Amino acid sequence: MSEPAVADTRRLNSKPQDLSDAYGPPSNFLEIDVFDPQTVGVGRNRFTTYEVRTRTNLPIFKMKDSSVRRRYSDFEWLKNELERDSKIVVPPLPGKALKRQLPFRGDEGIFEESFIEERRVGLEQFINRIAGHPLAQNERCLHMFLQEETIDRNYIPGKVRQ
Amino acid sequence: MSFFGFGQSAEIDIVLNDAETRKKAEHKTEDGKKDKYFLFYDGETVSGKVNVTLKNPGKRLEHYGIKIEFIGQIELYYDRGNHHEFVSLVKDLARPGELSQSQTFDFEFTHVEKPYESYTGQNVKLRYFLRATISRRLNDISKEMDIVVHTLCTYPELNSSIKMEVGIEDCLHIEFEYNKSKYHLRDVIVGKIYFLLVRIKIKHMEIDIIKRETTGTGPSVYHENDTIAKYEIMDGAPVRGESIPIRLFLAGYELTPTMRDINKKFSVRYYLNLVLIDEEERRYFKQQEIILWRKGDIVRRSMSQQAAIASQRFVGSSETAAVQAKEESK
Numbered sequence: 001m002s003e004p005a006v007a008d009t010r011r012l013n014s015k016p017q018d019l020s021d022a023y024g025p026p027s028n029f030l031e032i033d034v035f036d037p038q039t040v041g042v043g044r045n046r047f048t049t050y051e052v053r054t055r056t057n058l059p060i061f062k063m064k065d066s067s068v069r070r071r072y073s074d075f076e077w078l079k080n081e082l083e084r085d086s087k088i089v090v091p092p093l094p095g096k097a098l099k100r101q102l103p104f105r106g107d108e109g110i111f112e113e114s115f116i117e118e119r120r121v122g123l124e125q126f127i128n129r130i131a132g133h134p135l136a137q138n139e140r141c142l143h144m145f146l147q148e149e150t151i152d153r154n155y156i157p158g159k160v161r162q
Numbered sequence: 163m164s165f166f167g168f169g170q171s172a173e174i175d176i177v178l179n180d181a182e183t184r185k186k187a188e189h190k191t192e193d194g195k196k197d198k199y200f201l202f203y204d205g206e207t208v209s210g211k212v213n214v215t216l217k218n219p220g221k222r223l224e225h226y227g228i229k230i231e232f233i234g235q236i237e238l239y240y241d242r243g244n245h246h247e248f249v250s251l252v253k254d255l256a257r258p259g260e261l262s263q264s265q266t267f268d269f270e271f272t273h274v275e276k277p278y279e280s281y282t283g284q285n286v287k288l289r290y291f292l293r294a295t296i297s298r299r300l301n302d303i304s305k306e307m308d309i310v311v312h313t314l315c316t317y318p319e320l321n322s323s324i325k326m327e328v329g330i331e332d333c334l335h336i337e338f339e340y341n342k343s344k345y346h347l348r349d350v351i352v353g354k355i356y357f358l359l360v361r362i363k364i365k366h367m368e369i370d371i372i373k374r375e376t377t378g379t380g381p382s383v384y385h386e387n388d389t390i391a392k393y394e395i396m397d398g399a400p401v402r403g404e405s406i407p408i409r410l411f412l413a414g415y416e417l418t419p420t421m422r423d424i425n426k427k428f429s430v431r432y433y434l435n436l437v438l439i440d441e442e443e444r445r446y447f448k449q450q451e452i453i454l455w456r457k458g459d460i461v462r463r464s465m466s467q468q469a470a471i472a473s474q475r476f477v478g479s480s481e482t483a484a485v486q487a488k489e490e491s492k
Contacts (some may be wrong), residue, residue, distance in 0.1 A: 006346075007349060007350045007351050007411075009352055011352070011407045011409075012407070017403035018403050021401055024401075026399065026401050027361050028399075030363075058361055059332065077295050131441050133442070134333040134362065
């Protein structure tokens with residue numbers, strides 16, 4: 001076999017890209033916003049809910065645009081479900097802030113505006129990280145969390161894809 | 163060793179006959195430093211002189227024999243006591259007696275078989291050396307001289323490209339292609355990655371060269387992985403239909419030829435690892451073995467005959483390796 005004197009570094013032939021693929025919307029659009037904190041209830045039974053709005057073009061999500069209201073303990077529920085059922089390392093949630101729930105504080109405790117904002121940012125980061133994970137997208141609990149109005153804690157855990 | 167100046171001792175010096183003309187090659191020592199050693203190929207003759215210089219001229223040196231050995235051995239770091247010698251040749255230089263003055267002895271190991279390449283790794287070392295020994299009653303006097311051996315191949319007849327479609331169902335499908343499955347140490351890896359489906363948010367893509375050194379057999383097999391190179395080939399998010407080219411020059415990296423099951427003691431294999439990293443630092447990867455081989459340099463006329471013998475012996479073995487590789491990649 002003849003030995004080439006200079007290495008052949010020419011690119012391999014590739015198919016030309018379809019222009020609609022090149023300039024069309026990407027197939028990986030997934031954006032989840034956590035916003036509009038509202039405190040509901042009275043006295044010691046108060047809690048804060050956030051709007052969780054999911055916009056996506058991923059086929060695995062039934063609704064391309066959905067909006068639900070969730071509270072911190074719902075996020076905790078989701079984290080626990082994923083830790084139990086899926087093999088992924090689940091990112092951390094923002095803190096539980098138990099100290100803030102003790103009486104005799106000088107401020108509003110867990111209803112302090114700055115705390116709510118801090119928590120909102122943490123929850124948004126958490127949900128975006130989780131929802132983008134191909135294995136988490138397989139879990140029914142994630143879809144129920146994002147796209148069903150209420151979370152049925154007696155649901156049957158399982159996978160969405162085979 | 164002489165105690166308080168009593169008795170006689172000697173210094174041994176080994177000098178090759180072709181020390182002026184023979185090329186030297188750089189080789190890493192166990193502590194990571196690089197040194198130059200005389201370079202030999204399989205089948206070449208190793209000849210030279212052993213100079214024995216008496217330390218106290220005038221006194222005699224009694225000995226039980228002077229010999230020189232040519233040794234090729236494998237040393238596992240976790241089992242230093244046991245050296246596995248796969249080449250062991252000896253030439254007697256002097257019968258038991260005494261030396262009254264410094265003396266020089268000629269030696270020649272003709273057409274020595276050197277089946278494996280010299281290798282210094284993380285857990286194992288393969289080396290060739292000459293060792294001249296003066297045997298004595300209490301303690302021997304010896305001197306070692308390491309040499310480096312390279313194993314050469316010619317261009318393999320069968321060298322198919324590597325082409326595969328991989329992915330995660332409904333999330334990511336790529337087709338990757340590398341132009342060859344066997345590369346020489348100064349070759350270029352030319353390839354491409356074609357995106358069929360992109361439903362994850364990719365941040366960048368890189369290609370790594372991983373060296374895996376395997377020592378031990380049966381239940382006590384140990385793999386040592388080392389990332390020799392990391393080369394970014396894409397920065398930013400691709401979409402469907404994009405083709406990303408790969409052009410990776412191997413000459414810049416510290417690579418050895420692929421060594422498979424050397425004397426049933428160790429292996430050194432190389433893998434290309436294609437890694438995609440998404441916006442959340444998740445890594446998706448696909449590893450593929452490549453065979454590395456050493457191409458002979460342009461040979462000088464004075465050594466052409468011996469080196470031709472050496473490379474001819476390896477055309478046969480590289481073809482067998484090529485057929486094996488093709489079977490495995492199916």
